[in-house]
Amino acid sequence: MKKLFLSSALSITSVFITPAVFAGPGESLGNTKNDCNTSSGDCPITPTKFSAKIYQVALCTSHPMPAGSALDLAGSGCVDVYKSDTGEETGDIFSDTGATLSAANISVPTAGNYTHVAAIFDKDFKVGSHHKIYDAGDSNSPLGERYYSTSSGGAAIGTADQAEMISGEFNTFMPQIACSNDAGTVERVATTGNSGTYTNFLAGGETFSGRVLKSDYSLATEDVGNINNQTASCLEAKYLLSIVDKATTVNANTTGIHIKILAPKGLIRAVQGEGAQSGVVTGFTAHGESMAVKVVPITASE
Numbered sequence: 001m002k003k004l005f006l007s008s009a010l011s012i013t014s015v016f017i018t019p020a021v022f023a024g025p026g027e028s029l030g031n032t033k034n035d036c037n038t039s040s041g042d043c044p045i046t047p048t049k050f051s052a053k054i055y056q057v058a059l060c061t062s063h064p065m066p067a068g069s070a071l072d073l074a075g076s077g078c079v080d081v082y083k084s085d086t087g088e089e090t091g092d093i094f095s096d097t098g099a100t101l102s103a104a105n106i107s108v109p110t111a112g113n114y115t116h117v118a119a120i121f122d123k124d125f126k127v128g129s130h131h132k133i134y135d136a137g138d139s140n141s142p143l144g145e146r147y148y149s150t151s152s153g154g155a156a157i158g159t160a161d162q163a164e165m166i167s168g169e170f171n172t173f174m175p176q177i178a179c180s181n182d183a184g185t186v187e188r189v190a191t192t193g194n195s196g197t198y199t200n201f202l203a204g205g206e207t208f209s210g211r212v213l214k215s216d217y218s219l220a221t222e223d224v225g226n227i228n229n230q231t232a233s234c235l236e237a238k239y240l241l242s243i244v245d246k247a248t249t250v251n252a253n254t255t256g257i258h259i260k261i262l263a264p265k266g267l268i269r270a271v272q273g274e275g276a277q278s279g280v281v282t283g284f285t286a287h288g289e290s291m292a293v294k295v296v297p298i299t300a301s302e
Contacts, residue, residue: 025134026142030160032129033265039133039143040274042285044266049094049128049165052121053087054101055239056080057259057295059114059248063209065241071217078118079109081257081295087122092165093261108256114248119259119293121240123212126165127263127286131270133279143279149268155281168267168286170240171212171233179212179223179234201262201292202244208292211241242293249297256298 024034024043032046058064061077082105090099130148135141147155148163156162202208212220212234220234269287273280 025139026132028139029132029142030146031132031134034131034270035265036134036272038272039135040272040278043131043270043272044287045129045131045268045270046265047094047127047129047263047267048160048163049092049126050261050263050267051090051092051099051126051165052261053089053124054082054119054121055084055087056118056120057082057257057293058118059109059250059295060116060118061112061114063116063245064118064243065209065211071211071213071241073118076116076118077114079114080107081109082106082259093263106257108254109250111250111252111254114250115245117242117244117246117248117293117295119242119295120213121170121242121293123170123237123240123288125168125170125286125288127168127268128163128165129268129270129284130160130163131281131284133270133272133281144281147270147281149284153283153285155270155283166268166284166286168288169233169237170288171237179220179232179237201260201294203246205245207245209243209245210292211243212237213239213241215239240288244292244294246294248295253299254297258296258298260294260296262292 024031024036025039027033032048034043034045036043058073058078058080060073064073064076064078065071082101084102084105088101088105090101093099128149130146132146133143135143145157146159148158148160149166150156151164151166153166214220214236215238217239220237222235223232224235225231225233267287269285270281271283271285273282
């Protein structure tokens with residue numbers, strides 16, 4: 001029986017954040033891991049709900065889109081693990097039941113040794129979470145109620161499980177990256193990129209390659225917005241291509257595929273009020289700062 005499992009690297013966090021910030025306000029009392037060392041302004045928090053649209057996941061025998069080259073899945077010895085021409089929403093991959101994709105779109109690849117995993121996602125995603133504001137430097141003294149994200153990007157008082165997903169875009173890989181020339185191309189290893197986000201996601205020797213693609217699968221190379229105020233994004237972005245150079249062996253005992261999606265802290269932010277609104281979460285915003293995918297074969301014994 002063909003199987004495909006989706007999971008998230010929910011616990012992945014930065015190793016370069018200072019201890020005081022790493023242990024964000026209220027984390028031990030119900031808040032997600034966060035970067036808040038202040039009780040006002042934007043607070044990067046960890047998603048508790050996440051959904052993406054997936055078009056294709058493939059195992060390849062060589063890099064399917066080296067820097068300076070066009071995407072070439074066929075010429076890179078790629079075989080599909082999953083493919084949907086119109087794309088398919090995962091639904092909330094953090095839910096108790098997990099995510100289920102259509103069996104008709106899933107394949108157990110031909111037996112062999114593969115060097116890379118390639119995944120094509122829509123730039124649009126959905127994410128949700130919750131947050132309670134705490135006084136800076138005092139993670140035991142909340143300033144108000146717990147807020148959860150609403151589908152419109154607003155905030156409502158309630159419980160963590162009431163969080164609704166809001167829409168976001170992976171139209172750049174992280175803030176302050178322009179898309180001019182080949183800047184839609186990103187390379188990351190376990191100890192670099194977005195303050196070490198990939199450290200616990202990539203094993204030793206593995207490298208992540210990110211590509212922002214247009215609807216014709218060519219590289220997005222033009223900017224829109226202003227890189228100086230972190231509004232730069234890739235013009236005509238449609239797809240996000242994630243490539244990990246991960247050695248994967250498929251053999252006669254392989255019965256399915258486990259897809260692991262990186263959806264880290266900072267993908268959603270709580271907007272903490274200032275001045276008269278201090279102690280209030282006024283809204284939540286989505287930020288497409290990181291995306292990577294790994295594939296692990298499932299054997300008959302699992």
